[in-house]
Amino acid sequence: xxxxxxxxxxxxxxxxxxxxxxxxxxxxxxxxxxxxxxxxxxxxxxxxxxxxxxxxxxxxxxxxxxxxxxxxxxxxxxxxxxxxxxxxxxxxxxxxxxxxxxxxxxxxxxxxxxxxx
Numbered sequence: 058x059x060x061x062x063x064x065x066x067x068x069x070x071x072x073x074x075x076x077x078x079x080x081x082x083x084x085x086x087x088x089x090x091x092x093x094x095x096x097x098x099x100x101x102x103x104x105x106x107x108x109x110x111x112x113x114x115x116x117x118x119x120x121x122x123x124x125x126x127x128x129x130x131x132x133x134x135x136x137x138x139x140x141x142x143x144x145x146x147x148x149x150x151x152x153x154x155x156x157x158x159x160x161x162x163x164x165x166x167x168x169x170x171x172x173x174x
Contacts, residue, residue: 058097061150062109064090069122073132076160080125085157087167088118092140092150109144117143129154129170137174149174 067090072083092109099107117139126132133154140147155169 060094060096060100062092062094062096062111062114064088064111064115064118067115067118069119071122072125073127073129073156074160075127079160080127084159086122087155087157088122088136089153090114090118090136090150091152093148094144094146095148096146109146114140114144129156133170133172137172 067088069086069088070083071086072080073086074080074084092114094109096108099105118136121132121135121139124135126135133152136152136154137150140150151171151173153169153171155167157167159165159168161168
């Protein structure tokens with residue numbers, strides 16, 4: 058059995074971007090995260106000790122999203138590194154980080170990065 062925990066469309070206002078104006082003004086970002094966590098024991102025990110705490114994961118992501126980076130690639134890497142260090146039950150996952158209404162000439166709703174590990 059493969060078990061996953063999914064965070065759908067977490068929204069943040071942050072100051073990530075290469076352009077100096079993006080770092081000052083900020084923008085809306087969304088994050089989607091799927092974590093491979095073997096929580097079969099939690100299915101039987103109903104005990105938080107057999108899985109990961111969703112609120113603590115969100116808290117870590119919020120801290121990282123509020124720490125400016127030039128590149129979304131860097132933000133994704135920092136999130137993955139932090140989650141793996143803080144939550145050893147995580148066996149892998151997939152993260153997508155999107156910048157809403159990016160400052161690119163053209164009609165683009167969002168642009169982002171996706172990392173699977």
